[in-house]
Amino acid sequence: MSCKVTFLPINQTVTATRGDSILEVALAHDIPLHHACGGYCACTTCQVRVKEGAQNLSAIEEEEKERLERADEVGPTSRLGCQARVMGDVVVEMVNTD
Numbered sequence: 476m477s478c479k480v481t482f483l484p485i486n487q488t489v490t491a492t493r494g495d496s497i498l499e500v501a502l503a504h505d506i507p508l509h510h511a512c513g514g515y516c517a518c519t520t521c522q523v524r525v526k527e528g529a530q531n532l533s534a535i536e537e538e539e540k541e542r543l544e545r546a547d548e549v550g551p552t553s554r555l556g557c558q559a560r561v562m563g564d565v566v567v568e569m570v571n572t573d
């Protein structure tokens with residue numbers, strides 16, 4: 476089953492396979508989502524803010540939560556792109572865009 480993921484601020488919508496992480500979706504479509512640790516929940520550069528469809532992401536797990544608590548610029552809708560898996564349509568805003 477496929478879903479749609481929209482990345483802000485570049486406003487690019489791509490098709491994703493259900494179960495892929497936001498980072499995997501981004502990399503498959505050449506979207507510049509940072510991933511300094513390579514997707515191992517060890518950096519937070521892949522942080523996104525979920526704008527729509529938070530219920531369509533996999534539940535946050537303890538490791539991701541702890542990592543986010545130590546990150547800068549974290550808000551109530553923050554997720555790590557390498558940990559959050561897409562289960563339906565979502566709109567996310569990338570935090571690190573430079």
Ligand code: FES
Nearest residue numbers: 512514516518557
């Ligand atoms: S890529 Fe490092 S925590 Fe997600």
